[in-house]
Amino acid sequence: MKTSRKFIMAAAVLLGSWSLAAHADKIELPALGASQQAPVSAAQSSREHLAQDAKCTRCHDENESKPVLAFFQTPMGVTGDPRTPTCQSCHGASLAHLRGPVNGKIAPPDVVFNKGGMYPESSASQRASACLACHSGTQRTHWEGSPHQVNGLACSDCHKVHSAVDPVRTKGMQQTVCYTCHKDRRADFMKLSHHPVPEGKMMCSDCHNPHGSVGPFLMKKATINETCWSCHADKRGPFLWEHEPVVENCTNCHNPHGSNIAPLLKARPPFLCEECHDGPHQSANMFGPGVAGPSTATGFSAIPGSPADGGVGEGCLNCHIMVHGSNNPAGAYLHR
Ligand code: HEC
Ligand code: HEC
Ligand code: HEC
Ligand code: HEC
Ligand code: HEC
Ligand code: HEC
Ligand code: HEC
Ligand code: HEC
Ligand code: HEC
Ligand code: HEC
Known part of the structure; x- marks a missing residue:
């Protein structure tokens, strides 16, 4: 693990100077499924990808107080996959930021996801659009107008992308993310009789689709009963x-x-x-x-x-x- 991370960093640094000259002002959003349209070898894709990222990783790497490279350990961070986002796919081209500090001050990147950082967080719609560019449809068909969207949540309020493990998608961890806002649910699941969520055998998302739903209460299925029946078929x-x-x-x-x-x-x-x-x-x-x-x-x-x-x-x-x-x-x- 350590060596591969080192390799990524080294490659990123090496390719950085080339990349800055070649791709200084343009980013491309590789669409999901793009691999079918334009076959690119994994090695080539990986090289191009790291070159793009090197614009940012020359300053942001594991040596910083805020390490970011764990992204490459996630299913989304497979550099050999041409659909994989670059830093700029999510954070925006950020040309002013790329110029580095001017008079001791550095302009913020175009899209800032994290609250409590040195820059004010970007608007919820800006943050969500950065992800929906590749992740609209499927489970997120009903994101627009969903209780979470309407109440100003964005994807990054639940998902961690610079972390090898995304707690909100992990059994036994997911509920802690939901509890940060839904404290009364924590109390419910501590009661004598409960679905085995605290035991890590079930998740909130076995019943809810937090992205949006045609049903009430963000139910996974169209009705509460249909959701229950999906496991309790005898009823x-x-x-x-x-x-x-x-x-x-x-x-x-x-x-x-x-x-x-x-x-x-x-x-x-x-x-x-x-x-x-x-x-x-x-x-x-x-x-x-x-x-x-x-x-x-x-x-x-x-x-x-x-x-x-x-x-x-x-x-x-x-x-x-x-x-x-x-x-x-x-x-x-x-x-x-
Ligand atoms: C010239 C060096 C440099 C480059 C290149 C650079 N950054 Fe930064 N970035 C900084 C500095 C300095 C800060 C201030 C906070 C810090 O020390 O991490 C910062 C802050 C950030 C933050 C906010 C962190 C926070 O705490 O709020 C994000 C996000 C970010 N950069 C993303 C990027 C992205 C994406 C790229 C590539 C498009 C990039 N940076 C390129 C130097 C750089
Ligand atoms: C898939 C979208 C995505 C990609 C790709 C991405 N980021 Fe981020 N970045 C985020 C989100 C979301 C956050 C907020 C914190 C989190 O979710 O982990 C963030 C936070 C950051 C921060 C602040 C970290 C902190 O701990 O405060 C920096 C710096 C940063 N990103 C730099 C980068 C760099 C450099 C790259 C390329 C190697 C990159 N990002 C690629 C989405 C992305
Ligand atoms: C440039 C396109 C692109 C952008 C932008 C993007 N993603 Fe992804 N994402 C992908 C690809 C490609 C995968 C891997 C999908 C696969 O393997 O089927 C993925 C996978 C994921 C997964 C699932 C990982 C898994 O285990 O299967 C999550 C969660 C995710 N992305 C969240 C986000 C979030 C949150 C953002 C915005 C901060 C974002 N993505 C932005 C392309 C993108
Ligand atoms: C309220 C928390 C929450 C918010 C907000 C949220 N997600 Fe998710 N997301 C989850 C959970 C929980 C899962 C796991 C669902 C499962 O396992 O069925 C998930 C799974 C995913 C996946 C992987 C499964 C798939 O559908 O391919 C992707 C990609 C994803 N989310 C993208 C997004 C994007 C893009 C946004 C913003 C528009 C977003 N999420 C907003 C909680 C959230
Ligand atoms: C066995 C299925 C199931 C599981 C697991 C589940 N829920 Fe629910 N949830 C429901 C149903 C059904 C409703 C609507 C009826 C009700 O509240 O009695 C609901 C309602 C809610 C509401 C809205 C309540 C209100 O009164 O407005 C929230 C918030 C919620 N759930 C959060 C969670 C969280 C967080 C978890 C995981 C810790 C979770 N749920 C796990 C089935 C489930
Ligand atoms: C950042 C805060 C936040 C997080 C994290 C969060 N939610 Fe919510 N959730 C809200 C808000 C705000 C609402 C809308 C107001 C309300 O009903 O309380 C809401 C509403 C809901 C509802 C009720 C929908 C309705 O129709 O009444 C459910 C169910 C729900 N959330 C489930 C979840 C689940 C499951 C998770 C974890 C995967 C989660 N939430 C994570 C803030 C959050
Ligand atoms: C939310 C309301 C509600 C609750 C709670 C409820 N019932 Fe019923 N029950 C009904 C309705 C409505 C009917 C059918 C209408 C009728 O014929 O009176 C019914 C029918 C019945 C019947 C058949 C009677 C007939 O004439 O067809 C029995 C027996 C019965 N219930 C027993 C119970 C028992 C035992 C419980 C507690 C475990 C219970 N019910 C809880 C609403 C309820
Ligand atoms: C009228 C009230 C009532 C309604 C409505 C109701 N239940 Fe029950 N349920 C009970 C009672 C009472 C018990 C305990 C039975 C016992 O101790 O023998 C029970 C027990 C259960 C059990 C555990 C024991 C077993 O039989 O497996 C499950 C699972 C269950 N219910 C699922 C459901 C589902 C799914 C629905 C909706 C389709 C539902 N219940 C609707 C009253 C109800
Ligand atoms: C993803 C599958 C799943 C879904 C969906 C689901 N359940 Fe369950 N349910 C379980 C499991 C697993 C248990 C625990 C069985 C055990 O402990 O032996 C359980 C147990 C129960 C019990 C018995 C609890 C006890 O203390 O013995 C009741 C009642 C129940 N479920 C009702 C519901 C209702 C109502 C819904 C819909 C709102 C629902 N379930 C949806 C999986 C599910
Ligand atoms: C000792 C067995 C027994 C117990 C205990 C019992 N029932 Fe019944 N109940 C019956 C039988 C048998 C019938 C059929 C009625 C008849 O013979 O006319 C019935 C009929 C009913 C009916 C339909 C007739 C009507 O009057 O509408 C309902 C509703 C009902 N019971 C509810 C309940 C409830 C609620 C309780 C608990 C508070 C309860 N029963 C306790 C045996 C029982």
């Missing part, structure tokens, strides 16, 4: 006897991020059920000892021990076990 049905709130929205009963009531429940039954159904069968009084309610016909009152006594009736799930839906011909009441 999809179709069921002979459906439970309306399940078909409507899983979050009627579940908190997708975390809850102290397992499994991810918004309230403990019977309270959960009673938010929509009044009381434990009270209206028909069918649990009253010796009271013949409408349920007698189905043999309900024959169940030993009246459910209303001792709070058994509260255990809705003891009987209504098929709360997500039933395929049993006699399962209209979701109890089989």
Whole structure:
């Protein structure tokens, strides 16, 4: 690793003077897929690429307080790939900056991504355009108008490009990036019952597309339920006897991020059920000892021990076990 980095630096320095003369004022944005249009050998591409970069790497390298060359260890930094961005593809031509310090002051590069650096950060749209030049479409089809775009985020608010590992795309690390702005989610995922995000087995982006979505809440799929079904296919049905709130929205009963009531429940039954159904069968009084309610016909009152006594009736799930839906011909009441 060390030697290859040294080599890159050496090559960059060697090619720097040539490059400054040859490409002083022009940058080209190699489009993704350009390799199909104009075949270039990996070696040639690599040479040209390093020559371009040398305009900047003659001053910015691993010896600086802000090392930048780890970019070449990322999938985006493959110099043998003609589509690979040069420093100027992202930071702009930056001709004034390239002139170096004048009277002890150096003009900023055209696009500055990092907050808290010595120059004010560029506008969100400038920063995003620098990336969208190559990365529009696909997952980012709905970036324009998405909650993140509208609220002034740009790509570099989540992505690190001068780092061998991009935390926001790495299991076990991604959530720490999201938590910097979504602190309440951290609290949710610390609760007793949660999707295994803190354990590094799942990511926020298994459910959300942070770039934009046709669905609500940046859901990966068009609806919340479709997103859940992509992993919990058994809850999809179709069921002979459906439970309306399940078909409507899983979050009627579940908190997708975390809850102290397992499994991810918004309230403990019977309270959960009673938010929509009044009381434990009270209206028909069918649990009253010796009271013949409408349920007698189905043999309900024959169940030993009246459910209303001792709070058994509260255990809705003891009987209504098929709360997500039933395929049993006699399962209209979701109890089989
Ligand atoms: C002549 C030397 C020189 C060249 C060439 C040069 N820079 Fe700089 N650059 C500097 C100096 C000096 C600073 C001030 C901050 C520092 O010391 O890092 C700076 C700052 C920056 C910053 C802001 C860092 C911050 O903390 O905000 C960026 C981004 C940057 N340069 C990118 C580039 C890019 C991209 C190129 C090539 C197009 C380039 N530089 C070429 C000398 C140079
Ligand atoms: C793919 C786009 C992209 C490319 C290519 C790129 N940069 Fe950057 N650069 C960024 C972003 C985004 C940041 C903000 C910090 C980060 O994301 O790591 C940044 C930050 C910087 C900084 C400030 C570093 C700091 O720690 O404050 C310097 C200096 C810099 N880039 C120089 C360069 C040089 C030199 C090259 C070419 C070798 C280059 N950049 C190539 C996107 C890019
Ligand atoms: C000049 C074109 C270009 C520009 C500009 C550009 N990229 Fe890329 N990016 C690429 C290429 C090429 C790849 C590798 C894609 C591949 O292998 O399919 C890539 C890959 C990526 C990847 C995925 C890496 C992986 O693991 O597959 C991320 C994330 C990324 N870029 C973010 C950014 C961000 C953020 C910016 C702006 C700061 C940016 N890119 C600007 C060309 C570009
Ligand atoms: C809110 C955080 C966030 C923002 C803002 C963001 N991204 Fe991403 N990006 C992610 C996450 C998380 C992933 C990993 C998604 C996955 O694994 O499915 C990702 C993946 C990617 C990838 C690799 C997968 C692919 O689609 O090829 C690219 C490229 C990329 N982002 C580019 C961008 C660009 C360009 C922007 C700005 C327009 C941007 N991102 C803005 C969080 C973000
Ligand atoms: C199992 C799927 C799933 C995972 C994993 C997930 N979310 Fe969500 N998220 C949802 C659903 C569904 C909603 C909308 C309904 C709700 O909030 O109950 C949502 C809503 C949100 C909202 C908007 C909430 C509001 O009230 O406005 C934010 C912010 C959010 N999620 C962030 C995150 C972050 C950050 C992570 C990772 C740490 C994450 N989510 C992981 C499914 C998920
Ligand atoms: C730099 C701050 C920042 C980061 C980092 C960030 N977000 Fe957001 N996010 C926001 C803002 C601002 C909003 C819009 C206001 C709100 O709903 O809170 C938002 C909204 C959301 C929403 C709700 C969308 C809606 O329709 O209500 C979700 C879901 C979300 N973010 C998920 C994520 C995920 C997942 C990550 C990490 C991959 C992430 N965010 C990283 C700032 C951020
Ligand atoms: C990317 C796959 C994936 C998606 C999408 C997904 N889940 Fe999960 N879900 C899991 C995994 C993995 C577990 C943990 C299973 C385990 O621990 O054995 C889980 C567990 C659960 C549990 C049981 C939790 C417990 O404590 O036992 C519930 C309830 C749940 N998910 C509901 C949902 C809902 C609602 C949605 C949609 C908002 C959803 N899931 C989306 C993968 C997913
Ligand atoms: C009417 C409330 C309600 C709705 C709506 C609901 N669930 Fe559940 N879910 C429950 C209850 C109650 C349990 C606990 C069942 C138990 O303990 O036997 C549960 C358990 C689960 C479990 C873990 C146990 C298992 O059966 O695998 C998963 C996963 C799950 N639900 C996914 C979903 C998905 C996906 C949706 C949306 C399609 C959904 N739920 C909609 C009430 C609901
Ligand atoms: C968000 C509201 C809501 C919640 C929470 C809810 N239900 Fe339902 N439930 C309904 C609706 C709506 C129907 C169908 C309409 C109807 O016939 O009353 C239904 C139907 C039923 C039925 C079948 C009754 C019939 O006449 O078809 C049973 C049994 C049932 N629910 C049990 C439960 C249990 C047990 C829970 C708690 C785990 C629960 N429900 C939670 C709204 C809800
Ligand atoms: C001891 C078993 C048992 C328990 C406990 C139980 N149920 Fe039932 N429930 C049934 C049976 C059996 C039926 C069929 C009704 C009939 O026979 O007329 C039924 C019917 C229903 C119906 C549809 C009839 C109606 O009145 O609309 C709903 C809704 C319902 N139960 C909700 C609940 C809720 C909510 C709880 C918990 C507070 C609960 N049940 C507890 C066995 C039970």
